[in-house]
Amino acid sequence: MFRIAICDEDQISCANIENIILSYSKRINEKMEIEVFYSGGELLKFILKEYCFDLIFIEMNLKHINGITVGKIIRDLLDYQRVQIVYMSKTDKYLMELFNIRPMHFIEKPIESYKIINDIRLAMKLTDSLGAVFSYKKGYDIHKVPLKNILYFESEDREIRMVTTTGEEIFYGKLENVYNQVAKYQFVKIHKSYIINYAHASMLNYNEVVMSNTDCLPISQSRRKIIRELFMEHETGVF
Incomplete structure (x- = not known):
């Protein structure tokens, strides 16, 4: 099962992305597990307690623990190199800070559904190509x-x-x-x-x-x- 996390303080944004994923999952008849988090801390706690994901959509400018810090922890401290990370934000002024995290993509808000779908397709291909x-x-x-x-x-x-x-x-x-x-x-x-x-x-x-x-x-x-x-x-x- 392909596992996707959505992490954003904006509950409407989370719901929108989740609905796009559910609709696409139903259309291609591919079951996907979706977890929603409203803070970077919640996401990290879940990963530490349960498991990591195949794909993470995360807002870059989260409060307390921002998305960039979350990405660094996932890559460097937890050593999850296979998970694909997609950053989301209304501004691209911090893009250079993402280089070492190796995100798969950056999406500028407001989010368009086709960008979410394209990223899911690419992440699924990358997951398969890396060997399960x-x-x-x-x-x-x-x-x-x-x-x-x-x-x-x-x-x-x-x-x-x-x-x-x-x-x-x-x-x-x-x-x-x-x-x-x-x-x-x-x-x-x-x-x-x-x-x-x-x-x-x-x-x-x-x-x-x-x-x-x-x-x-x-x-x-x-x-x-x-x-x-x-x-x-x-x-x-x-x-």
Whole structure:
């Protein structure tokens, strides 16, 4: 799922951008997750607690923590280099300060819908071209793993066990949040506690999936029919 953040103190501006995104998402039949923030501090707190985004639309002249400072924190302190940042403002007098943040674009207000749509299209292309990764937080550090190297995720209480081609990692989180990151990349939820990477599924049995490392993972009874249909769709090139 493509994740977009909107950060602006102007609630009308936020609502306008959100409506443009929702309309475009519906038109292209691509589900997008949108989070709205009315301050730079709120945005940073969310990123620290949950995850970063694929694309951030942010007002440059925010109070308290301005958009330029937020961008520097995202790039330098949090080391998020893959997120695309689009700055918005009524004036372009601070453009030279944006150079080191490497924004994807600058939009001068008032905002026109086609500019938002063009930036979403470009950000989606850039995200795909960079190769998809899964990002997760462990302690105070942000870690990234190429999705192609992940076999599956297992959830137990608040812990997530991520099994990869080179070993495993355990971190705190919710399986639903994990699924929101990886669903569009052929990851399948086979059970309330398991999400698998289809590319690493070696065999599908009636009640379990055998992974490329020979681990056998259960398929919940309620999902057996759906999982079998998904696997068949993939074999026919639909999934």
